[in-house]
Amino acid sequence: VRTPIAFYLMLSGILFMLGTVGVLTRKNALLIFMSVELQLNAVNLALVARGCTTT
Amino acid sequence: MLLVRNAVHAALFLIVNFFCLAVFYLLLDAPFLFAVQIVVYAGAIMVLFLFVIMLLGVDSGVPVRERLLIQRPLAFVLAAAFVVELFLAIRAGVGFATRAPDVFAANDGGNTQAVAKVLFTQYFFPFEVTSVLLLVAAIAAMVLAHRKAPTVTQAEIDAAAGKLEAGEMPVYGAGGAP
Numbered sequence: 001v002r003t004p005i006a007f008y009l010m011l012s013g014i015l016f017m018l019g020t021v022g023v024l025t026r027k028n029a030l031l032i033f034m035s036v037e038l039q040l041n042a043v044n045l046a047l048v049a050r051g052c053t054t055t
Numbered sequence: 056m057l058l059v060r061n062a063v064h065a066a067l068f069l070i071v072n073f074f075c076l077a078v079f080y081l082l083l084d085a086p087f088l089f090a091v092q093i094v095v096y097a098g099a100i101m102v103l104f105l106f107v108i109m110l111l112g113v114d115s116g117v118p119v120r121e122r123l124l125i126q127r128p129l130a131f132v133l134a135a136a137f138v139v140e141l142f143l144a145i146r147a148g149v150g151f152a153t154r155a156p157d158v159f160a161a162n163d164g165g166n167t168q169a170v171a172k173v174l175f176t177q178y179f180f181p182f183e184v185t186s187v188l189l190l191v192a193a194i195a196a197m198v199l200a201h202r203k204a205p206t207v208t209q210a211e212i213d214a215a216a217g218k219l220e221a222g223e224m225p226v227y228g229a230g231g232a233p
Binding site for chain 1: 057062065066069072073076079080083084085088096100104107108111126127129130131133134135137138141142145146
């Protein structure tokens, strides 16, 4: 049983949203950078999920 | 990670997040990416973050009064709108059907070997461009971190020489106790 790609994409979207909230609300530059890392990881997850399944 | 005050706690939550993502990579038939995620992100990058946090000092325990009164709820509202829009786009674009993966054929003979084969043949030029980008970043870091040496003007040299001749400055290494 394979998990549909849409769930991975939704999780990626949620992570990206959390990173965006972190970028917008944090004031420390280092914490903003950590939130950007979270966004990068979300995009990585989307790319891997897309590459795992074929159209 | 977003709501905690302490920066070190936020970094630790980010480590937990990285490990969860590594497990997702393992579920997606990417064991090489799993290992790289744990080694690079949870190992190197988080050590870098914690090192910088410890080096710069954490203002822990002292809750800074937030002056971003309007931005904070606005950020949450905009993020919620963004994620709803993203869900609609995913539902319209991809759908929720499970598709049969053929990644097993690509992973014949090991995932790491497959990654290396593709990376060094088909995607060799982007790989080299990435390495050049890393080199540029390293050189830029060195240039930015390099402090400018104090320049000595000719007038200062002349003034120092004048003081030396007038006997106002002690001459070291010339023998003889002052």
